[in-house]
Amino acid sequence: MFGLKLNGTDHSDEQQLARLARKIAASMTHSWQIMEVSGELTSTMLRHDLFRYLPPDLKIVHGPGCAVASVPVHIFDRAISIAQEPDVIFCATAELLRIPGSTKDLLEVKAQGFDVRVVYSSIECIGIARSNPDKKVVLFNVGFESSVQMDALAVWQARRLGVSNFYLLSDHANLPPVVSRVLADRDSQVNAVLVPGQLACISGFEDYEPIAETMHRPIVVTGFEPTDILEGILKAVNLLEYGKATVENQYKRAANRQGNLEVRALISEVFEVCQRQWRGLGVVQAGGYALRPEFSAFDAHQVFAPLGACEVEGTGCISSEIWLGMKSPLQCPLFGKTCKPDSPQGATMVSTAGTCAAYFKHQFKK
Numbered sequence: 001m002f003g004l005k006l007n008g009t010d011h012s013d014e015q016q017l018a019r020l021a022r023k024i025a026a027s028m029t030h031s032w033q034i035m036e037v038s039g040e041l042t043s044t045m046l047r048h049d050l051f052r053y054l055p056p057d058l059k060i061v062h063g064p065g066c067a068v069a070s071v072p073v074h075i076f077d078r079a080i081s082i083a084q085e086p087d088v089i090f091c092a093t094a095e096l097l098r099i100p101g102s103t104k105d106l107l108e109v110k111a112q113g114f115d116v117r118v119v120y121s122s123i124e125c126i127g128i129a130r131s132n133p134d135k136k137v138v139l140f141n142v143g144f145e146s147s148v149q150m151d152a153l154a155v156w157q158a159r160r161l162g163v164s165n166f167y168l169l170s171d172h173a174n175l176p177p178v179v180s181r182v183l184a185d186r187d188s189q190v191n192a193v194l195v196p197g198q199l200a201c202i203s204g205f206e207d208y209e210p211i212a213e214t215m216h217r218p219i220v221v222t223g224f225e226p227t228d229i230l231e232g233i234l235k236a237v238n239l240l241e242y243g244k245a246t247v248e249n250q251y252k253r254a255a256n257r258q259g260n261l262e263v264r265a266l267i268s269e270v271f272e273v274c275q276r277q278w279r280g281l282g283v284v285q286a287g288g289y290a291l292r293p294e295f296s297a298f299d300a301h302q303v304f305a306p307l308g309a310c311e312v313e314g315t316g317c318i319s320s321e322i323w324l325g326m327k328s329p330l331q332c333p334l335f336g337k338t339c340k341p342d343s344p345q346g347a348t349m350v351s352t353a354g355t356c357a358a359y360f361k362h363q364f365k366k
């Protein structure tokens with residue numbers, strides 16, 4: 001069945017979205033502000049212009065849902081420094097190569113002749129290390145649990161196979177504590193939160209239950225299709241209207257309360273939760289993952305010489321207010337002028353999944 005495509009949705013989607021929109025409007029007796037915390041959710045909302053379905057007294061804001069955007073500049077400086085060491089093969093995703101440190105990015109390091117490679121999976125680096133025993137192979141990776149699980153497997157395999165020239169430089173993020181941090185902000189106007197269903201497929205959503213309870217805000221695990229998002233919003237509105245601060249799962253077809261126990265066991269065998277500096281938000285307790293001490297021989301943070309920390313954001317950047325749900329990228333005077341994806345001035349523009357980068361892409365595509 002072929003349908004007319006509007007903003008990437010077909011006719012039947014349109015009917016379903018319109019039906020959900022009517023339900024949302026009919027359920028509301030108050031103004032509400034709902035925060036979504038996922039670059040994917042931001043992108044889908046903008047790509048399909050889901051805002052046009054929502055009543056004017058329902059405000060959607062975008063929280064800190066992009067792990068790459070949350071990496072401090074000094075981590076990129078560290079990566080650049082290691083990539084320039086002799087005998088290092090430096091591996092990362094294509095996106096991480098183009099994110100600037102204080103003075104340059106990894107693409108420039110590659111152009112200078114250093115051995116910087118794009119890899120598509122963490123486990124690929126084990127093969128590179130085994131083929132190059134006289135080199136130090138460093139994998140640079142950043143992400144939420146979907147990336148953590150891949151790195152956990154790579155490090156676990158490196159130990160099992162006795163690969164002693166593989167190192168991981170990671171700055172992985174743990175989302176629930178940062179959701180708690182945002183909701184605890186005394187200026188926060190956020191009434192409810194949509195969290196990404198794909199992470200719940202791995203780690204479940206039980207960690208959000210005490211957050212919903214102590215912060216008195218409902219949390220809804222939400223999928224990425226346009227209808228998922230409006231369904232998630234409808235669930236959040238209903239919870240708000242009934243005064244229930246609980247966790248609901250819209251993404252039941254893939255996510256459950258406990259997640260994938262096998263993958264969680266692998267992650268917790270290799271990594272432990274640690275405090276993490278979130279660019280734009282500061283230090284978040286339990287906001288990241290670090291390799292456990294028994295895997296320290298693979299930890300590039302420990303094996304390679306440290307650098308001093310350096311500046312965080314350009315003057316005038318309002319990333320932190322965006323991540324707290326207080327401002328939109330369109331309220332930043334630098335947006336689309338001095339700050340663009342190829343000249344980012346702050347956290348939310350550096351990654352394609354960052355809020356400012358997503359707004360830039362959809363604002364200027366027409």
Ligand code: SF4
Pocket residue numbers: 316317318319322329332333334335336339340344345346347348349350356
């Ligand atoms: S547009 Fe740039 S400077 Fe403005 S908030 Fe976003 S990242 Fe910061």
